[in-house]
Amino acid sequence: MSKNDSIPSDSSLDFPGKAAQLFTEMLRLQSEAARQLLDTILPEMLSSLTDEDSLSEWSEATAKIQQMWLEFNRRQAVPLSPIPFFADPSEWMKLMKVWYDQFPVVDPARQQKLWEEGIVLWENILDQYGLGPHGSHATTLEPEFPRKDRRFTDPAWSEHPAFALLHQTYLLLAERVQEMVDDVDGIAPQERDQLRFATRCVLDAMSPANYPLVNPAVLERTIETRGANLVKGMERLAIDLEKGQLTHTDRSQFELGKNVAATPGKVVHETDLYQVIQYSPTTDKVLSTPLVIFPPWINRFYILDLNPKKSFVRWAVEQGLTVFMVSWRSADESHAEVGWDDYIQAQLDVIDLVRERLDVPSVHTAGYCVAGTTLAATLAVLAARGASDKVASATFFTAQVDFENAGDLKVFIDDAQLEMVRQASSKGYLDGRYMAATFNLLRGADLIWNYVVNHYLMGEDYPAFDLLFWNSDVTNLPAKWHEAYLRDLYRDNLLVKPDALSGANTPIDLTRIKTPCYIQAGIEDHIAPPQSVFRMTTHLSGPVRFVLAGSGHIAGVINPPSVNKYQYWTSSEPAATLDDFRKKATETAGSWWPDWIEWLTELAPETVPARGKRKPGGRGDKAIEDAPGRYVQMR
Numbered sequence: 001m002s003k004n005d006s007i008p009s010d011s012s013l014d015f016p017g018k019a020a021q022l023f024t025e026m027l028r029l030q031s032e033a034a035r036q037l038l039d040t041i042l043p044e045m046l047s048s049l050t051d052e053d054s055l056s057e058w059s060e061a062t063a064k065i066q067q068m069w070l071e072f073n074r075r076q077a078v079p080l081s082p083i084p085f086f087a088d089p090s091e092w093m094k095l096m097k098v099w100y101d102q103f104p105v106v107d108p109a110r111q112q113k114l115w116e117e118g119i120v121l122w123e124n125i126l127d128q129y130g131l132g133p134h135g136s137h138a139t140t141l142e143p144e145f146p147r148k149d150r151r152f153t154d155p156a157w158s159e160h161p162a163f164a165l166l167h168q169t170y171l172l173l174a175e176r177v178q179e180m181v182d183d184v185d186g187i188a189p190q191e192r193d194q195l196r197f198a199t200r201c202v203l204d205a206m207s208p209a210n211y212p213l214v215n216p217a218v219l220e221r222t223i224e225t226r227g228a229n230l231v232k233g234m235e236r237l238a239i240d241l242e243k244g245q246l247t248h249t250d251r252s253q254f255e256l257g258k259n260v261a262a263t264p265g266k267v268v269h270e271t272d273l274y275q276v277i278q279y280s281p282t283t284d285k286v287l288s289t290p291l292v293i294f295p296p297w298i299n300r301f302y303i304l305d306l307n308p309k310k311s312f313v314r315w316a317v318e319q320g321l322t323v324f325m326v327s328w329r330s331a332d333e334s335h336a337e338v339g340w341d342d343y344i345q346a347q348l349d350v351i352d353l354v355r356e357r358l359d360v361p362s363v364h365t366a367g368y369c370v371a372g373t374t375l376a377a378t379l380a381v382l383a384a385r386g387a388s389d390k391v392a393s394a395t396f397f398t399a400q401v402d403f404e405n406a407g408d409l410k411v412f413i414d415d416a417q418l419e420m421v422r423q424a425s426s427k428g429y430l431d432g433r434y435m436a437a438t439f440n441l442l443r444g445a446d447l448i449w450n451y452v453v454n455h456y457l458m459g460e461d462y463p464a465f466d467l468l469f470w471n472s473d474v475t476n477l478p479a480k481w482h483e484a485y486l487r488d489l490y491r492d493n494l495l496v497k498p499d500a501l502s503g504a505n506t507p508i509d510l511t512r513i514k515t516p517c518y519i520q521a522g523i524e525d526h527i528a529p530p531q532s533v534f535r536m537t538t539h540l541s542g543p544v545r546f547v548l549a550g551s552g553h554i555a556g557v558i559n560p561p562s563v564n565k566y567q568y569w570t571s572s573e574p575a576a577t578l579d580d581f582r583k584k585a586t587e588t589a590g591s592w593w594p595d596w597i598e599w600l601t602e603l604a605p606e607t608v609p610a611r612g613k614r615k616p617g618g619r620g621d622k623a624i625e626d627a628p629g630r631y632v633q634m635r
Contacts, residue, residue, distance in 0.1 A: 110180075114173075114176055118169065118172065121146065121172055122165060125165055126161055129143065129161040129164075131161060142158075145158070145164065145168055146168070147172065152209060154216070154217040156216035156219075156220060157217070160216070163216045167208055170206075170208050177199060194411045197411040201441060204444040204449055205449070209453055210449050210457075212230065212457050215457065218453070218458060221457075221458050221459065229458055232459040233455065233458075233459055234456075236455055236456055237456055245433050245437075245474070247455070247462060247472070248451055249463055249464060250461070250464045251472070253464035253469075254464070254466060256302070256633055257626070257627070259307060260305070260306055260470070261300075261301075261306075261628035262628075263308075263311055263313045263314045263317065264280045264626075265277050265278055265325075265627035266623035266625070266627060267623060267624040267625045267627065268357070268616055268623055269624070270629075270631070271349075272334070273329055273346055274346055274350075275327040275624070275631045276324055276326055276354075278322070278324050279314075279616075281317060281320075281610035281614055281615060282318055283317075283318070283610060284609065285610060286321065286607060286608060286609075287322070287606070287607055287608075288360060288604065288606040289364055289603075289604040290322035290324060290360065290363050290364065291323050291324065291363070291365075291366060292324045292326070292350055292354050292364070293323065293324065294326050294347055294350075294367045294374070295325070295328070295371055296368050296369040296370045296371045297328035297343070297370070297371065298369065299474075300327075300475060300632055301628075301632065302628060303470050303554065303558065304368070305325075305628075306467065306470060306558065307466055309560065309562065310466070310558055310560055312557075312560075315560060319597050321597075321600075322614055326371075327628065327629050327631045328631065329631045330475040330476045330634050331428075331430075331476040331477055332428075332429060332476065333427055333428050333429065335429055336427075336428025336478065337478075338478035338480060339478070339481050339484060340374070340481055340485065340503065341503055341504055341505075342478075343371075343481065344374055344378050344381060344503035347375060348378060348381065348382070351363055351378075351391065355390065361390075362392040363392065364392050364395070364600060364603075365393070367396055367397070367399055368397040368398065368399070368557070369398055369527070369528060370485070371399075372396040372397060372400075373399050373401055373489070376394075376399070376401045376510060376536070377495065377503045379391060379394055379513045380508045380509055381504055383509075383512035383515075384506050384508075384509065388513075388514060392516075392603060393516045393518065393600060393604075394515050394516070395519075395596065396517065396518070396520065397520050398521060398522055398527070398553050399519075399528065399536070400532050400536070401495050401496060401510060401535070402493065402496045402532065402536065402538075403489050403490050403493045403495070404535075405529065405532050405535075406490060406528075406532050407527065408442050408526060409442070409527065410491075413486045414491075418483065418487060418491075421479075422479070425482065429476045429477060430477045430482050431474075431476055432474030432476045433474055435474065435477065436474045442527065467558075496510060496539055498511060510539040511539060511541050512541065513542055514542035516542055516543045517536075517543070518544075518596060519536055519537060519544060519546045520533075520548075520549055520592065521533035521534060521547070521548050521556075522549050522555075523549065523550055523551070523552075524550075524551055525552045525556060526552060526553065527552075530548060530578055531577070534577070534581065546575075547568050547570055547596075548570075548581070548582070548585065549566065549567075549568045549592050550566030550568060559591045559592070560591060561590060561594055563591075564589070564590050566591070567587050567589050567590065568587075568595065569581075569582065569587050569588070570585060570595065571584045571586065
């Protein structure tokens with residue numbers, strides 16, 4: 001197929017139109033190739049479909065698929081939901097329009113090199129199957145491919161040379177296209193990052209694993225089930241389109257307060273923005289200084305209380321801590337004017353509430369992700385007011401304050417993206433499904449297309465996985481706060497500029513913070529990159545302990561000692577950068593939680609009996625309701 005055959009020369013045809021035609025042509029060729037493959041390499045499987053019963057099952061399955069497809073197309077005339085539930089390649093192609101003509105794919109030298117690489121690749125693979133120019137020398141029954149990718153680990157991808165060539169050629173082309181992004185001339189760094197992201201999204205979407213006619217595992221399953229897998233997949237697709245969100249797990253297996261968010265406690269305070277949960281002690285004595293946890297309002301708080309074996313909350317209670325948790329309310333129209341000030345004031349108020357409730361001079365605090373960013377601002381406000389002694393320590397879970405190198409999320413903060421967010425937040429809040437789709441896009445191969453293949457194409461049952469249940473339990477965000485957060489922090493990086501921002505009518509200067517801080521980062525974190533998190537250490541003036549944990553944004557934090565998994569790195573020597581820290585750091589196997597509780601206890605070792613208001617809901621202490629409370633169940 002030549003370029004002129006596939007894309008019209010009409011200059012009036014815009015780039016997305018050309019891309020759409022290119023995709024259509026690719027799909028047509030995939031379909032034709034699949035039919036030829038079925039005729040030539042799967043005759044024994046096809047012959048099993050010639051009996052009357054099998055043909056009847058195929059006919060019924062085909063009729064169901066056709067009926068559902070017609071219904072799906074009919075409903076496109078009526079908007080189902082404004083929420084994109086997974087990546088749309090044509091949308092990302094629009095972002096690439098400006099740079100298309102500069103793309104170095106037309107470089108003759110590059111084309112020649114790519115052609116030569118392709119020839120070598122094909123000869124190498126065919127040789128291993130005894131079909132190439134040196135095929136007579138094939139000595140192994142297990143082909144060894146130059147490129148490995150977990151999307152193609154099913155044995156079906158290597159059982160026949162056609163499928164081996166297909167996925168290895170895709171991986172070669174994807175690799176080279178991604179390299180070309182770095183060679184595009186005349187674009188700004190921000191545009192290059194967007195182009196990298198858009199290219200990756202399109203390449204992920206175009207993987208042959210995602211298409212039933214060229215995925216050998218799907219073909220085998222389709223033949224085995226007489227098409228029932230595709231019927232089931234189409235039904236699931238219709239449901240997910242209706243709700244505007246990709247399904248990742250069997251939600252029927254989980255119930256808040258029963259097998260997730262189940263640590264005993266009471267809601268002891270609430271406002272229109274949040275509830276405060278106090279957990280019941282399990283030890284006779286507790287540390288005098290309590291712990292107040294501020295989880296991110298982008299997600300539900302129970303990531304820290306998934307189940308008894310994974311719960312950070314339960315574990316902290318068992319260590320003798322009196323634990324308070326803030327449960328943020330999912331935004332609605334009434335939160336249209338809620339901004340960053342409101343969240344800073346909320347943290348200030350909760351700190352005072354707990355101090356007064358337990359009659360203690362100070363509290364330990366912890367902030368996760370965006371709530372950790374806000375906690376840093378809260379500490380700066382307290383320092384400016386001469387009230388730093390209200391907080392004995394601050395712990396930061398994967399939280400950033402310096403957003404200069406904040407990772408892939410920065411591709412969403414140019415003027416065009418901010419305008420899209422404004423339009424999507426016309427009711428005063430951003431639907432949480434947008435944020436879920438955004439985070440899924442950051443790992444599209446794992447969090448989008450993997451589920452498309454397994455559950456739409458293969459027809460596999462959804463797993464019962466508490467982490468995926470939490471991940472799909474979305475929350476809405478106040479539009480005013482969200483826009484300011486993206487603009488002031490991600491785009492303009494104002495938090496690290498002294499007095500450039502204010503909170504609760506007080507200028508914010510992070511260098512005023514002298515509170516002891518424990519800063520945790522995940523070595524594989526793609527949301528808050530560890531090098532970005534580390535930079536917090538350079539902006540604070542008090543004692544800091546930085547810990548680099550194994551894994552990423554979630555598993556790097558939720559790593560109970562009982563599972564003996566991952567590792568963490570610490571160092572007592574000063575370091576200017578993350579690389580410098582790693583050169584000096586000592587690696588320790590397992591969870592970082594014991595290191596944290598030892599650090600916390602050394603700061604404030606005094607204990608008191610677990611009685612009175614240390615036991616929420618006891619005599620003389622009227623609680624609002626049992627944990628996990630109403631707010632976590634509001635959609």
